[in-house]
Amino acid sequence: TTDASATPTSHSHFDGVDLQLLAERIATPFHAYSASAIHQRIEALKTALVGLDATICFAVKANPNLAILQLMANAGLGADIVSVGELRRALNAGMPAERIVFSGVGKSADEIAGALNVGIMRFNVESLDELHTLQRIARAQEVTARAAVRINPDVDAQTHAKISTGKSENKFGVSIDEARRWFAQRKSFDHVQLDGLHVHIGSQILDVQPFRLALARVAAFWRELEHAGHPITSIDVGGGLGVCYRAGVDHPVSTTDYVAAIREALAGFRGRLLLEPGRWLVAEAGVLLTRVIRVKPGTERNFLILDAAMNDLLRPSLYDAWHDIVPVSDQPRPMATYDIVGPVCETGDTFASARELPECAAGDLLLIKATGAYGTSMASTYNSRPLAAEVLLHQGRYAVIRRRQHFEEMIAGEQPARNWKTP
Ligand code: LLP
Secondary structure, three states, X not given: OOOOOOOOOOOOEEOOEEHHHHHHHOOOXXXXXXXXXXXXXXXXXXXXXOOOOEEEEEEHHHOOOHHHHHHHHHOOOEEEEOOHHHHHHHHHOOOOHHHEEEXXXXXXXXXXXXXXXXXXXXXXXXXXXXXXXXXXXXXXXXXXXXXXXXXXXXXXXXXXXXXXXXXXXXXXXXXXXXXXXHHHOHHHOOOEEEEEEEOOXXXXXXXXXXXXXXXXXXXXXXXXXXHOOOXXXXXXXXXXXXXXXXXXXXXXXXXXXXXXXXXXXXXXXOOEEEEXXXXXXXXXXXXXXXXXXXXXXXXXXXXXXXXXXXXXXXXXXXXXXXXXXXXXXXXOOOEEEEEEEOOOOOOOOEEEEEEEEEOOOOOOEEEEEOOOOOOHHHOOOHXXXXXXXXXXXXXXXXXXXXXXXXXXXXXXXXXXXXXXXXX
């Protein structure tokens, strides 16, 4: 049997792997992902989608490690990309171009040309200027680009402001009124097959209602377009499904309820459905393993200083995001209250404030939980700290899928100022 989700009282094992032993092999801090947990999520989503013509396009930004993308590709998933870098990763991992969708407000002409050249499935177009650029490049390449218009449905996703994307004041997508005008002049874009709709209202959404609202608006528009003689062959419902970061407090939407909302809103739709989940597939399948460097009693607070920092996991610093933090050892100990911080020279390098934890000592191994999404993908080398290693776990075994960055790699490309030129 697999041990993808350790019991609430024990965090000594993850996907059957003894974490104390693992941390003797791999220097902390490092990210560990449970392959079993990712597979369980993929299967759960596929099961909920049974009977629908649906393609799951993993949002690469959530976790772009090649081994993770390979796992997704082998499970039959496609990719949602937002840059040529992500396109190259997806192709490199063996994802067929016909399962790749390209989103984002700032696709450059070069990126559009590159994606068109390899024949991706679809562009999610976010502005009239982008539509013109796509038409121009497709004409030059003598191909027809398949495109969807990203609708901004003006719906409040009720999530953190920095990851909300579906309000009219956000930079993403276009209003239904503008999209209507695009379809009316569809014929003038003779190298763009504009026959899809796309919507993505935000991330870490814990309530099904915003999804329902957005889908209802998209569905009404789809019906209107069909009546007006503009057939729609694909509807991309985006990503955004939230996960549990705080046990007992966050209650994610079930896949059944989520897919039921899709089925209900899009009843009668005969085309292909696309989904772009990122976080939901990988967040809870990942943990950040870190050791206590020292405990520092302060005048106001006690600080637990870890060897992981904001450069390894930015979410708490950037969004005040909560991540559960637990000791790996099961040894019973009295509880204590700590500010849990990293070594980086910023007060913002704080994972948790006034957090209750079993009493810790230098050298203790801790888990920061649910770091499988937007962990390494937002990592940096701030304070000249090397990028952490990543390890994939599966049923008692582990494989290093990214070794810790070497110092030489960190400074590669930097050079002394010589050969001065005028531009
Ligand atoms: N599709 C589009 C067009 C997106 O912009 C995103 C995420 C997704 C799909 C995937 O959304 P998900 O299923 O992962 O919620 N760094 C932030 C999250 C930013 C999400 C950006 N867009 C965080 O750490 O919370």
